[in-house]
Amino acid sequence: MWLFDRLKVRLKLALLAGVPVLGALVLSALIARDAQQRARTAQGLGSIEDLAQLTERMTEVISRLQLERARLAYNAGTQKLADFSATSEERDTDGALSALEAFVGGRSEAELPTKLKRDLSSARQRLSQLPGYREKARQPALDVEELLRFYAGINDSLISATAALTRLSDDGDLLLSISRLVSAMQVIERSSREHALLAYVFGKNEFPPGTFRDFVALLTEQDAYTATIRTFESDAAFERFQRVLKGRNAEKIQAMRTAALEMTEQTPPIDARDWLETQQSNMLGLFQVERQLTEAVRSAASNKVAETRRAIRVGIGLACGVLAVSTLLGWAIARGLMRSVHALSETAEIVHRDDDFSVRARKTSGDELGLLTDAFNGMLAGIQERDRELQRHRENLEALVEARTRELSERNEQMRLVLDNVEQGLVMIDDQGMLLPECSRVFAEAFGPPAPGTAFHDVLARDDGRTSFALELGFQQLIADVLPVDLAIDQMPKTLSHGGRQYTLSFTAVVREGKPQGALLMVRDVTAELAARHMEAIQRQQLKVFERVLHDRFGFVEFLRDARGLVDRIRADAFPSRVEKMRAIHTLKGNCAVFDLSTVAEAAHELERTLIEESAPNEALAALLSAWGACEAQIAPILGEVTSDRLDVTEHDLHRILALVRGHGSHSAIEQALLELRGEPARLRLERVAQQVQALAQRLHKAEPSVRIEAGEVRLPTAQLRDFWSSFAHVVRNSVDHGLESASERDRAGKPRQNLIELRVRSDERALTVEIADDGRGIDWATLAIKAKNLGLPHQSRADLEKALFADGVSTADEVTQHSGRGVGLSAVLAACSALKGAIRVESEPNSGTRFYFSFPPLESWLASDDAPRSESVRRVSSTSRA
Numbered sequence: 001m002w003l004f005d006r007l008k009v010r011l012k013l014a015l016l017a018g019v020p021v022l023g024a025l026v027l028s029a030l031i032a033r034d035a036q037q038r039a040r041t042a043q044g045l046g047s048i049e050d051l052a053q054l055t056e057r058m059t060e061v062i063s064r065l066q067l068e069r070a071r072l073a074y075n076a077g078t079q080k081l082a083d084f085s086a087t088s089e090e091r092d093t094d095g096a097l098s099a100l101e102a103f104v105g106g107r108s109e110a111e112l113p114t115k116l117k118r119d120l121s122s123a124r125q126r127l128s129q130l131p132g133y134r135e136k137a138r139q140p141a142l143d144v145e146e147l148l149r150f151y152a153g154i155n156d157s158l159i160s161a162t163a164a165l166t167r168l169s170d171d172g173d174l175l176l177s178i179s180r181l182v183s184a185m186q187v188i189e190r191s192s193r194e195h196a197l198l199a200y201v202f203g204k205n206e207f208p209p210g211t212f213r214d215f216v217a218l219l220t221e222q223d224a225y226t227a228t229i230r231t232f233e234s235d236a237a238f239e240r241f242q243r244v245l246k247g248r249n250a251e252k253i254q255a256m257r258t259a260a261l262e263m264t265e266q267t268p269p270i271d272a273r274d275w276l277e278t279q280q281s282n283m284l285g286l287f288q289v290e291r292q293l294t295e296a297v298r299s300a301a302s303n304k305v306a307e308t309r310r311a312i313r314v315g316i317g318l319a320c321g322v323l324a325v326s327t328l329l330g331w332a333i334a335r336g337l338m339r340s341v342h343a344l345s346e347t348a349e350i351v352h353r354d355d356d357f358s359v360r361a362r363k364t365s366g367d368e369l370g371l372l373t374d375a376f377n378g379m380l381a382g383i384q385e386r387d388r389e390l391q392r393h394r395e396n397l398e399a400l401v402e403a404r405t406r407e408l409s410e411r412n413e414q415m416r417l418v419l420d421n422v423e424q425g426l427v428m429i430d431d432q433g434m435l436l437p438e439c440s441r442v443f444a445e446a447f448g449p450p451a452p453g454t455a456f457h458d459v460l461a462r463d464d465g466r467t468s469f470a471l472e473l474g475f476q477q478l479i480a481d482v483l484p485v486d487l488a489i490d491q492m493p494k495t496l497s498h499g500g501r502q503y504t505l506s507f508t509a510v511v512r513e514g515k516p517q518g519a520l521l522m523v524r525d526v527t528a529e530l531a532a533r534h535m536e537a538i539q540r541q542q543l544k545v546f547e548r549v550l551h552d553r554f555g556f557v558e559f560l561r562d563a564r565g566l567v568d569r570i571r572a573d574a575f576p577s578r579v580e581k582m583r584a585i586h587t588l589k590g591n592c593a594v595f596d597l598s599t600v601a602e603a604a605h606e607l608e609r610t611l612i613e614e615s616a617p618n619e620a621l622a623a624l625l626s627a628w629g630a631c632e633a634q635i636a637p638i639l640g641e642v643t644s645d646r647l648d649v650t651e652h653d654l655h656r657i658l659a660l661v662r663g664h665g666s667h668s669a670i671e672q673a674l675l676e677l678r679g680e681p682a683r684l685r686l687e688r689v690a691q692q693v694q695a696l697a698q699r700l701h702k703a704e705p706s707v708r709i710e711a712g713e714v715r716l717p718t719a720q721l722r723d724f725w726s727s728f729a730h731v732v733r734n735s736v737d738h739g740l741e742s743a744s745e746r747d748r749a750g751k752p753r754q755n756l757i758e759l760r761v762r763s764d765e766r767a768l769t770v771e772i773a774d775d776g777r778g779i780d781w782a783t784l785a786i787k788a789k790n791l792g793l794p795h796q797s798r799a800d801l802e803k804a805l806f807a808d809g810v811s812t813a814d815e816v817t818q819h820s821g822r823g824v825g826l827s828a829v830l831a832a833c834s835a836l837k838g839a840i841r842v843e844s845e846p847n848s849g850t851r852f853y854f855s856f857p858p859l860e861s862w863l864a865s866d867d868a869p870r871s872e873s874v875r876r877v878s879s880t881s882r883a
Helices: 009-039 048-078 084-105 114-127 130-137 144-168 172-204 211-232 235-245 250-261 272-354 368-421 441-447 456-460 465-480 485-490 527-551 553-572 578-594 598-613 617-639 651-662 667-678 682-699 722-739 743-748 781-790 798-805 825-835 868-882
Strands: 425-429 435-439 495-498 501-512 515-525 706-710 756-763 768-774 839-844 850-856
Touching: 048 084, 048 130, 048 144, 048 172, 048 272, 084 114, 114 144, 130 144, 144 172, 144 211, 172 211, 172 250, 172 272, 211 250, 250 272, 272 368, 425 441, 441 515, 456 465, 465 485, 465 515, 485 501, 501 527, 527 598, 527 617, 553 578, 553 617, 553 722, 578 598, 578 682, 578 722, 578 825, 598 617, 651 667, 682 706, 682 722, 682 756, 722 756, 722 768, 722 825, 722 850, 781 798, 798 839, 825 839, 825 850
Parallel strands: 706 756
Antiparallel strands: 425 435, 425 515, 495 501, 501 515, 756 768, 768 850, 839 850
């Protein structure tokens, strides 16, 4: 390119003028080459006439193979294994094959199209096996299906090779002639296969296994290929073809074909020789049509040769004419261009040499070069005027620069004043994620002044690799501009811990021409705000604890004792399996949430999450233990001294004991009545559960349900059922979370607007039963079956699904919350129930609610370790309850 730039303009114009001449030469060469290529379209065969000769030889081979196949099949079916006519037809076939080999052997196969070469090679390979198959045909145990398949493979390859001849020419008539021939060959081949198959079948008087299906397929294929011929042929040609197919023997052939389709063991045999000769007569007619189509291919090839020769002569004449016209045109263009360019070059040389912009170029034409001359002269005039203006401005330049510098300095001071006095940390990020040097005072004090080339995520989260990666990835998504800007910013981290302080992050995209080019980062220190919120949460929690203690001191003390035991086990990691540990954490979380210890419930939820995700569980465990210690420190002053020997006495119990005393009852009866007070009133326990239901519904922002309690005068063993009641909170949460419906849902289902939850305790000589029921939407058994299947659990029957409901990891919730979704709660209930030799039963139907039954051994068995009077008293309480 640099050499071309150094050439003189005259030489360049000469080259420009020579371009048309060169183009004409190239065009002439292309025309001549195209004509020669059209003359050599069948170069691999020597000439285009050879294409027709190859077609004739392959057609002849196919015809001979078809006759030989029919004769061999007939001989095999009629057991004429040494028939002379078969030997004669084999000689005819060998002669046709020799002619084909001699023709192909004298040509270069390497230049043939791939498909033609492949099909010829396939056919010749199969033909090498022909003597062996002829010998097989003379054996008594002949597999006729294999013999027919062998000949069909040869003919299909040769027909495919004939079709591939279309790759050697682009002439429409020649291509159409070959296509017509191939379509006819396909029909004739199907007729020939039918000829051979039925010759064998009629000789045997039966269809060998699998050949009847082939026979039906051949009839279908004949119809399909005949329809193809109708597409390619003219009406007259198609009628000639139809006359051959439906000649004087057509009705006889169709009758024999119908008889073959309906052949049974009782069908009278058909003369195989009659079929052979009748169908062979028909085949000879088809061969005559095939030769006519082959002759059409030869005629089209001859026409193509003549047309190509004419194209060569026309192309050469056209190339010579274009060359002459281009030469004259090039000379005229060069002469006109030289005059205008010479005038411009002279003027430019004067301007360059003398630095004189007052000269003007002479206009020599009215074309584009004339317009260029006018523009050049106008440019010279503009430069003259610019020089005069520059001279005037040069005199005042220093004063302008000084004033502009003073303005910029004042604006920078104002911006610096703003940055030093805003309460937020402000800094700019470029499109590479690097911090720009200018930032607010608050940002510099918190993270240090930005150093050049420092990535913003390394500065913000240098000690937190996960947050640093999230910031980097989010910023890359923002700059990539794949997602909407607001969505990309929303996915970036919003909070950050740095240097023991808590910050919130806010990003604003800097957009140029509709594409993000960076961002403005605003950092706000929220440490004090979060601490205030935490203190407020602790105060609310302390107030809730105080209310709980005032309302039900005994129940709260029991919860506290159970929770302390769970915390101690979690601290010591005293669990036989990971599943047991997850159950304990889930139970602690649920019970603390029910009793409004939100800080401990949140810490347990975080520990549960980290154990599942395997991300820093030790930190989460330390946070849980710290939260529990803080709660115990808050609770201790409220509870004061806690004793475990307290008994709950109802007014009914008091009146019953007073009646015994005033009635001078025996000492044993009074003792028995007093021992009954050891048990916990079931009504009191269910009232605590009802309070949990109301509190949980309020926490989940659901309408307050109606709670119905049935307990009679049953008293429950406190110590033995402690673990069960602790895990029972999971069932309560499930009933509230999944069972309670909105007013609109209940209206649509025709239910009362207020949800109903039933709590019931019953005791008899057979069992102690605890029930909880809701009238909500019921369990989604279909969804449960899918989740059980995904976990590899049995799910075919209703009993399987009830077991799966209490399996680890199974939950019908769509997402995990602090209240449900882990699939751990109900498995903890099952474990607690099984430890007490209890059983669980579930009743649930769509839109009819869910009812859980927890059945335990009768109360007498719980008190077997106590003294006899107590057992007697419990029986009396149970009987009173039943009454």
